[in-house]
Amino acid sequence: MKIKRDWIWGWTLIAPALALIFLFTHIPALMTLWGSLFSTPRGRKPSHFVGLANYERLIQDPTFWKVLGNNAIYALGTIPVSMALALAMALLVNRPFKGRALARMAYFTPTVLPLIAVANIWLFFYTPGFGLIDQVLGLFGAGQSNFLGNAGTALPAIMVVAIWKEAGFFMIFYLAALQAIPPQLAEAAKIEGAGAWTIFRRITLPLLMPTTLFVSINAVINAFRLVDHIFILTGGGPDNASSLLLYYIYETSFRFWDTAYGATLSVVLLALMCLLAIGQFFLFDRKVHYK
Amino acid sequence: MSGGAISLQGISKSWGETQALDGIDIEVPAGSFTALLGPSGCGKSTLLRIVSGLEEASGGQVMIAGQDVTQRPADKRNLSMVFQSYALFPHLSVAENITFGLRTRRVPKAERAERLTKVAALLGLSDYLSRKPGQLSGGQQQRVALGRAVISERPVCLMDEPLSNLDAKLRHAMRVELRALQQSLGFTMLYVTHDQVEAITMADQVVLMNAGRVEQVADPKTLYERPETTFAARFIGTPPMQILPATALGEIGARAEAATGRALQFGIRPEALFENREGPFEMVVTGGEYLGADALVSGRIGGSEALMRVPGRALPGPGAGLRLGLAPGDLHFFDARTGRRVTPPSGFAPFP
Ligand SMILES: Nc1ncnc2c1ncn2[C@@H]1O[C@H](COP(=O)(O)OP(=O)(O)OP(=O)(O)O)[C@@H](O)[C@H]1O
Ligand SMILES: [Mg+2]
Numbered sequence: 346m347k348i349k350r351d352w353i354w355g356w357t358l359i360a361p362a363l364a365l366i367f368l369f370t371h372i373p374a375l376m377t378l379w380g381s382l383f384s385t386p387r388g389r390k391p392s393h394f395v396g397l398a399n400y401e402r403l404i405q406d407p408t409f410w411k412v413l414g415n416n417a418i419y420a421l422g423t424i425p426v427s428m429a430l431a432l433a434m435a436l437l438v439n440r441p442f443k444g445r446a447l448a449r450m451a452y453f454t455p456t457v458l459p460l461i462a463v464a465n466i467w468l469f470f471y472t473p474g475f476g477l478i479d480q481v482l483g484l485f486g487a488g489q490s491n492f493l494g495n496a497g498t499a500l501p502a503i504m505v506v507a508i509w510k511e512a513g514f515f516m517i518f519y520l521a522a523l524q525a526i527p528p529q530l531a532e533a534a535k536i537e538g539a540g541a542w543t544i545f546r547r548i549t550l551p552l553l554m555p556t557t558l559f560v561s562i563n564a565v566i567n568a569f570r571l572v573d574h575i576f577i578l579t580g581g582g583p584d585n586a587s588s589l590l591l592y593y594i595y596e597t598s599f600r601f602w603d604t605a606y607g608a609t610l611s612v613v614l615l616a617l618m619c620l621l622a623i624g625q626f627f628l629f630d631r632k633v634h635y636k
Numbered sequence: 637m638s639g640g641a642i643s644l645q646g647i648s649k650s651w652g653e654t655q656a657l658d659g660i661d662i663e664v665p666a667g668s669f670t671a672l673l674g675p676s677g678c679g680k681s682t683l684l685r686i687v688s689g690l691e692e693a694s695g696g697q698v699m700i701a702g703q704d705v706t707q708r709p710a711d712k713r714n715l716s717m718v719f720q721s722y723a724l725f726p727h728l729s730v731a732e733n734i735t736f737g738l739r740t741r742r743v744p745k746a747e748r749a750e751r752l753t754k755v756a757a758l759l760g761l762s763d764y765l766s767r768k769p770g771q772l773s774g775g776q777q778q779r780v781a782l783g784r785a786v787i788s789e790r791p792v793c794l795m796d797e798p799l800s801n802l803d804a805k806l807r808h809a810m811r812v813e814l815r816a817l818q819q820s821l822g823f824t825m826l827y828v829t830h831d832q833v834e835a836i837t838m839a840d841q842v843v844l845m846n847a848g849r850v851e852q853v854a855d856p857k858t859l860y861e862r863p864e865t866t867f868a869a870r871f872i873g874t875p876p877m878q879i880l881p882a883t884a885l886g887e888i889g890a891r892a893e894a895a896t897g898r899a900l901q902f903g904i905r906p907e908a909l910f911e912n913r914e915g916p917f918e919m920v921v922t923g924g925e926y927l928g929a930d931a932l933v934s935g936r937i938g939g940s941e942a943l944m945r946v947p948g949r950a951l952p953g954p955g956a957g958l959r960l961g962l963a964p965g966d967l968h969f970f971d972a973r974t975g976r977r978v979t980p981p982s983g984f985a986p987f988p
């Protein structure tokens with residue numbers, strides 16, 4: 346009797362949280378999956394079941410492959426660089442020096458600023474002719490450049506902004522992890538004849554692995570999730586050269602109102618991210634030492 | 637392997653306002669076991685870290701094996717160190733922890749394995765080599781830390797309270813093991829402790845420190861039998877030597893002060909007192925503490941609190957008056973103003 350009551354209590358207590366999760370996460374996800382099996386209603390034509398037709402279209406859609414490729418380049422280009430930068434900055438501001446608090450704040454500032462504001466600042470940097478970059482390059486006699494308007498440079502230009510923004514954020518995690526490593530470990534290693542590089546490679550880096558795993562999963566998610574700066578900087582152009590998967594989903598669903606195809610793309614994005622996260626766990630698991 | 641002597645000359649260290657060390661001169665003979673003993677905060681760890689090179693001295697000179705190493709970084713001083721917290725690398729196995737220093741110094745793999753087998757057998761760690769430090773008991777972790785220090789066979793080994801995290805029984809066992817290890821390998825040991833029993837039982841030489849200065853350097857027997865200051869007298873012994881004012885000893889005190897020509901304090905060890913009908917002191921018993929093998933009788937001698945150690949069965953009741961005897965050599969004289977030991981004129985008999 347008692348046990349049964351406890352059971353009811355338990356469910357009652359978690360019900361509100363459960364309801365919210367189902368309402369706003371799981372049900373929309375399932376509805377997206379369901380919606381991807383139907384056609385988009387157009388005018389007087391209601392939506393009807395089409396099976397996997399949307400997925401067939403996706404496989405034949407060159408734009409999809411283009412943005413997927415862009416996204417891969419974006420992820421491969423930004424994640425390692427921003428993580429390495431984050432680690433370097435964390436190591437730098439973890440040692441005592443004058444003005445350390447100021448340096449930490451300076452590194453963290455890009456993260457605090459809203460991405461829209463950040464994008465605006467960078468828009469000014471990149472402006473052809475009188476932007477900061479062109480003015481500096483102009484001193485060396487270089488001509489006018491158009492990083493954002495050029496198919497070859499638009500994506501790299503966006504990646505630079507993303508790295509600049511993400512590195513400060515990841516630095517915080519690395520800094521916290523570095524401070525959790527007892528300083529005696531480095532001292533003991535030093536006594537045993539280890540130089541700074543050996544200490545970093547054999548002590549610090551392995552002990553940071555849990556953080557590296559955490560940061561890398563976050564970085565992958567962010568690489569597929571962040572699109573705000575594309576709105577400001579390039580709008581995905583020129584000719585989708587700087588469009589990413591999520592931006593393409595946005596355009597498909599809310600500019601062209603092709604909701605069914607948008608749902609299909611979303612399902613693919615979701616599956617991709619699950620796969621990547623799980624893959625990283627397996628990849629890292631053997632190398633991660635948890636306390 | 638043989639040890640290298642350590643010589644410290646005028647070492648001082650200050651952090652802003654705080655003066656942690658002030659003019660420390662110590663000679664640690666090669667191959668000796670020297671204990672740095674002192675109360676908490678007296679600067680023992682700071683001194684050890686200066687010897688290791690992990691901390692820079694504000695002044696003075698560190699010599700190891702005849703070479704001035706004051707400016708040398710820690711990884712070039714050719715010594716090993718055991719930390720109070722062990723500082724084992726949590727992500728490395730016991731074997732990797734122990735051989736860490738050999739790897740950084742590029743000792744060939746075959747030799748590493750050979751030395752590891754030897755050290756592991758010596759420390760009883762052979763069955764745990766593949767475990768991580770987190771899967772070991774405190775005593776086993778301590779042994780791993782020891783193994784990491786001894787495998788490299790450096791001439792000097794520094795230890796900072798390596799036994800303070802262990803329980804009493806294990807600590808005793810490790811004291812014996814450590815001492816045996818040091819004697820068989822022959823390295824020079826500088827050993828920090830705040831536990832006088834540890835220092836007395838293990839060391840060849842004890843350096844007693846107080847508030848950043850050296851109070852006394854002596855072998856354990858001399859430290860116990862001839863404390864140079866009231867601080868040393870009060871620090872050594874369980875319970876330590878009691879310091880009584882001259883007034884408490886009445887006639888005896890006045891005679892001694894007259895003979896030495898200065899105001900005195902007197903030191904008496906509780907275990908030096910014994911019951912004797914013709915003895916010079918009168919003690920009024922106020923209580924007692926039964927300790928098992930023996931007991932401590934507390935009471936008053938001439939109005940001052942005093943303790944006497946007696947065999948456990950003969951615990952006198954409160955209120956009893958006892959006449960106590962003391963060998964003349966067991967009455968220690970200290971200058972009342974400076975606290976330094978005073979040697980009475982030869983031929984002076986404290987008890988008429
Ligand atoms: N980094 C530091 N900055 C400022 N003061 C310090 C620092 N390290 C130690 N001190 C001070 O120096 C003095 C000696 O410290 P130390 O750690 O050497 O003491 P200790 O004898 O080892 O004590 P314990 O037995 O408690 O370990 C203390 O007063 C301490 O507060
Ligand atoms: Mg200490």
